[in-house]
Amino acid sequence: MANPIRGSGGAAIGDTHAANLLFVLPYLVVLIVLLLVPLGLGIWLSFQDYDMLGGWSGSVGLDNFRNLLDDPIFPGTVRNTVVFVLITTPAFVGLGLFLALALNDSLRRSSVLRAVFFGSSVLSVTIVTLIWRLVYLPDRGLAADILALVGLHSFDPVTSETWALPAIAVVTVWWIIGLPMTLFLAALQQIPAELYEAAALDHASRFTTLRSITLPSIRRTIAVVAVIEIVLQFQLFGQALLITGGGPNNHSRPIVQFIYESGFRDLQLGFAAAASQVLFALMLLAALGQMWLSRRGED
Amino acid sequence: MTNLSLRQVSKRFGHVEVIRDLSLEIPAGEFAVFLGPSGCGKSTLLRMIAGLEAPSAGEIHLGHMRIDTVRPGDRGVAMVFQHYALYPHMTVRQNMAFGLRNIGTPREEITRKVAEAAEMLEIAPLLDRKPGQLSGGQRQRVAIGRAIVKQPQAFLFDEPLSNLDAALRSRTRIELARLHQRMQTTMVFVTHDQVEAMTMATRIVVMNQGRIEQVGTPMEVYQQPRTRFVAGFVGTPAMNFLPVARVEERGGHTVVRLPDGTEIATLVPADRLPSGDLTLGIRAEHIVPVEGAEARVIVIERLGERTLIYADLRDGSTVVYDEPGDVRLEIGQPVRLAFDGTAAHLFGPDGMTLRG
Ligand SMILES: Nc1ncnc2c1ncn2[C@@H]1O[C@H](COP(=O)(O)OP(=O)(O)OP(=O)(O)O)[C@@H](O)[C@H]1O
Ligand SMILES: [Mg+2]
Numbered sequence: 001m002a003n004p005i006r007g008s009g010g011a012a013i014g015d016t017h018a019a020n021l022l023f024v025l026p027y028l029v030v031l032i033v034l035l036l037v038p039l040g041l042g043i044w045l046s047f048q049d050y051d052m053l054g055g056w057s058g059s060v061g062l063d064n065f066r067n068l069l070d071d072p073i074f075p076g077t078v079r080n081t082v083v084f085v086l087i088t089t090p091a092f093v094g095l096g097l098f099l100a101l102a103l104n105d106s107l108r109r110s111s112v113l114r115a116v117f118f119g120s121s122v123l124s125v126t127i128v129t130l131i132w133r134l135v136y137l138p139d140r141g142l143a144a145d146i147l148a149l150v151g152l153h154s155f156d157p158v159t160s161e162t163w164a165l166p167a168i169a170v171v172t173v174w175w176i177i178g179l180p181m182t183l184f185l186a187a188l189q190q191i192p193a194e195l196y197e198a199a200a201l202d203h204a205s206r207f208t209t210l211r212s213i214t215l216p217s218i219r220r221t222i223a224v225v226a227v228i229e230i231v232l233q234f235q236l237f238g239q240a241l242l243i244t245g246g247g248p249n250n251h252s253r254p255i256v257q258f259i260y261e262s263g264f265r266d267l268q269l270g271f272a273a274a275a276s277q278v279l280f281a282l283m284l285l286a287a288l289g290q291m292w293l294s295r296r297g298e299d
Numbered sequence: 300m301t302n303l304s305l306r307q308v309s310k311r312f313g314h315v316e317v318i319r320d321l322s323l324e325i326p327a328g329e330f331a332v333f334l335g336p337s338g339c340g341k342s343t344l345l346r347m348i349a350g351l352e353a354p355s356a357g358e359i360h361l362g363h364m365r366i367d368t369v370r371p372g373d374r375g376v377a378m379v380f381q382h383y384a385l386y387p388h389m390t391v392r393q394n395m396a397f398g399l400r401n402i403g404t405p406r407e408e409i410t411r412k413v414a415e416a417a418e419m420l421e422i423a424p425l426l427d428r429k430p431g432q433l434s435g436g437q438r439q440r441v442a443i444g445r446a447i448v449k450q451p452q453a454f455l456f457d458e459p460l461s462n463l464d465a466a467l468r469s470r471t472r473i474e475l476a477r478l479h480q481r482m483q484t485t486m487v488f489v490t491h492d493q494v495e496a497m498t499m500a501t502r503i504v505v506m507n508q509g510r511i512e513q514v515g516t517p518m519e520v521y522q523q524p525r526t527r528f529v530a531g532f533v534g535t536p537a538m539n540f541l542p543v544a545r546v547e548e549r550g551g552h553t554v555v556r557l558p559d560g561t562e563i564a565t566l567v568p569a570d571r572l573p574s575g576d577l578t579l580g581i582r583a584e585h586i587v588p589v590e591g592a593e594a595r596v597i598v599i600e601r602l603g604e605r606t607l608i609y610a611d612l613r614d615g616s617t618v619v620y621d622e623p624g625d626v627r628l629e630i631g632q633p634v635r636l637a638f639d640g641t642a643a644h645l646f647g648p649d650g651m652t653l654r655g
Contacts, residue, residue: 194384197351202398202445203372212397216388 045273052267064274074275076250077258078282080165084254085233085286087169092229093222095173096180101214103181104188114185118178125175125238132171133158133243164244164252171239176232180225187221188214223294227287234283255279302327303348303453303485308357310343310509317343318509321357325487325502330479333489334496335506336532341489344506345455348487349378361452372401377446378455382462383438385430385445391417392426395445409448416444419478436467443478453485460495472498493533497521505529527646530580536607539586539618543579543645545572553645555579558614561592563640567653575648581638583607586620591637594618596630610634 049060068074099117103110120128135142138156147155157167191214199209215222237256240246246253255275263272303325310318317340325331333341346352348359350371359367366374377398385394392413399409417423420440430438439459446454456475460468476499479486490496496503497517505512505520505528513525524530530538543555546562548569555577556562563579594610597617606622620636622628645653 192382192384194380194382195386197349197371198378198380198384198386198445199397200351200371201349201376201378202449203401204397205401208401212389213386216386 042273042276045270046277048270048273050268050270050273052263052269060270064271065278067271068274068278073250073253074255074258077253077255078278080251080253081234081236081255081279082282084165084169084236085230087166088172088233089226089229091169091173092177092180092233093225096177096225097184097222099177099181100184100188101210104185114181117181120174121176121178123175126242128171128175129239129242132167132174136167136243158244159248161248161251164248168236168239168243168252171243172233172236175239180229183221183225184218187218191217219294223291226290226294230286230290231283234279234286255282302362303331303487304360305344305348306358306360308344308347308354308359310340310347310352311355316509318347318354321509321511323504323511323514325485327362327485328483330476330486330488330499330501331504332496332500332502333487333504333506334493334500334532335491335512337491339506340509341491341506342457345378345457345487345489348374348453349376349455350374351378372398375452376455377449377451377453378457379439379442379446379459381458383430383442383459385438385441387430390427390429391422391433391441391444394430394441395448398445398449412448412450413444416447419447420444435462436471439463439471443475447478447482451484453487456486456488458490459488460490460492468495475499493535497533503533505532507532523652524580524644525652527578527580527650527652530644530646530652534582536583536619536621538580538582538644540646541579541581541616541618543577545577555645557592557612557638558616559592559612561612561638563638563643565640565643565645567645572653573647573649577648577653578646580644580646581618581642583619583621585639585642586618587637587639588620588622588634589637590635592635594634594636596628596632596634599628599630608634610636612636 046064047059047061049057049063051057103114103117123131136144136156136158138144138159139154143157144155147153155163157163195213195217196209199213204212235256236254237260240252240254241257241260244252246257256279259272259275259279262268262275305321305323308318308321309316321344333344335341343352347354347367350366350369354367357367358365361375364375366376386397389397395413395416396409399412404412413426414423417426420443422437422440422444425433425437425441430441433441439462442459460471463471472495475486475488479499488495488499500517502514503517503520504514507528513520513529515523515525520529520533524533524538527540531540541557543557543563545553546556547554549564551569552565553567553569553572554562554564557579565579588608592612594612596608596610598609600607600609601624604624606624606626606628607619608622608626608628609617609619611617618636628634647653
């Protein structure tokens with residue numbers, strides 16, 4: 001007798017089982033309690049007049065957002081944050097890729113350097129900023145010494161309106177370049193060696209090989225790193241707070257610091273929530289834009 | 300003419316010597332097949348010719364040029380890889396054009412050459428697809444096309460058929476042989492499949508443990524193996540090997556005795572026989588089931604056009620012989636086997652074939 005072949009026990013793929021819900025439940029609960037509820041609460045808050053001391057005094061519609069536009073400081077923090085992202089994201093992609101390409105071999109030297117470059121990522125922001133405040137010390141710091149060599153004396157980036165933000169960007173790149181480097185290294189190792197051998201027989205120069213073999217093979221990773229860094233760097237906070245405190249003259253104050261100050265110093269929760277929504281929208285737009293760009297380049 | 304010449308080439312990986320002092324001349328226009336078991340160094344040898352691996356010692360010449368010192372792209376060779384190594388993000392057309400573009404070939408010429416090769420390999424309709432959208436056999440053709448457009452002085456193939464199914468493999472074998480006849484270019488083909496070697500080669504290079512065992516035409520290698528290794532590696536089913544004792548000489552030729560007492564008169568001259576154990580080698584087709592040694596059938600392998608019979612001699616040693624496809628036999632049936640001594644080989648204790 002011909003019996004159709006059956007899997008033993010359990011449901012076939014496509015069947016729904018109430019019991020299966022149990023397996024996703026823990027994750028679902030965490031997602032709802034820690035992510036969706038705060039997100040909804042934040043959106044709701046941004047339309048309220050909510051003072052931490054005075055409490056809730058009713059809905060104010062779009063007033064919080066209008067006030068943000070008219071705020072003397074907020075538009076500047078948006079500009080600072082966007083500039084910061086524009087400086088650091090290409091740096092993370094470019095430098096991360098460069099380091100990965102340079103260290104993608106099995107030499108002892110390279111594995112030591114990989115560890116060194118990744119090492120700083122494990123430091124906390126306080127330690128990192130401590131180190132860099134020493135580096136940036138006017139007249140005595142490492143940066144001053146190096147700049148003196150090229151004839152730039154008494155250069156103090158931390159108190160310069162132009163250089164404060166780039167100085168923070170340098171710290172940030174130094175701090176967490178390890179992640180993009182590691183992602184790129186992982187991607188490079190996935191490229192079959194035969195492709196490079198075929199390219200060598202096809203007379204490809206090193207530059208042609210990079211452009212025609214390596215980069216197209218890791219374009220997904222490039223896009224992923226770009227999106228990760230956009231999302232991460234929009235949330236700049238600790239480094240700015242600890243190195244420049246947002247100064248001089250608000251020229252390095254990021255959005256998150258503004259949110260923190262209006263929410264937890266000035267205790268205007270509704271206002272701070274509105275600023276958070278702006279940040280959220282910016283991050284979403286930038287990440288979507290980046291994904292659209294890399295998808296368009298694919299075909 | 301551009302013949303390929305390897306002169307005392309060695310290759311070491313660390314302390315392991317993979318190729319030992321190997322010399323070989325491949326005349327221009329040959330279809331040379333490197334044949335040997337897995338790990339014997341065939342790929343390593345091919346990769347040294349291609350420039351993907353540097354020899355530890357020795358020289359490689361192609362025509363009048365010493366090539367082991369120049370970059371892979373400058374050697375005038377093209378290689379077809381086992382896994383094809385097509386550039387996944389380029390179309391078939393771009394894959395084939397890549398090498399030409401890199402040496403600055405004019406655009407019209409590239410277009411013409413790619414079209415010609417695509418025509419020859421019947422892949423013209425695939426030119427705008429990417430490798431991921433091709434079947435294994437189509438990829439394989441594209442890889443060959445990529446080699447052809449470069450008009451190399453030598454083609455190098457590293458087991459390019461091993462990923463194809465049996466039917467496609469035998470079809471591609473024929474096509475490669477035809478391609479060779481048409482282009483008359485030197486081809487070096489690596490395989491561990493002796494059928495591929497026998498069917499395509501004009502010259503087989505049998506390798507074992509980093510050394511050349513024998514170089515010869517397919518029939519030379521089949522009929523006059525120089526060593527016991529070659530005799531056993533080439534031909535299906537594998538040659539029968541039986542330990543024998545030398546008993547007498549008859550008309551200058553050696554007569555040997557099998558363990559079961561059967562005497563076989565060979566054509567091997569009796570003088571200059573080495574002392575020590577001798578081995579008799581005889582192929583299935585040279586054992587005839589008429590009369591002679593008693594044996595008992597233990598396995599019957601029906602291949603369709605012929606049948607392989609495995610039979611135990613009285614002393615327990617097993618031999619294989621063949622019969623027509625429709626032979627009536629049963630397992631356990633007694634048979635009598637005659638060994639054609641004139642077609643048998645004798646091997647000395649060092650594994651070398653004994654000859655006059
Ligand atoms: N990069 C390497 N480092 C160390 N040993 C290697 C390296 N490449 C190959 N070998 C060794 O060299 C020997 C020959 O390898 P090779 O790839 O030439 O064998 P092959 O004859 O092509 O075998 P197969 O039929 O399995 O492809 C093997 O023993 C292998 O382990
Ligand atoms: Mg191999």
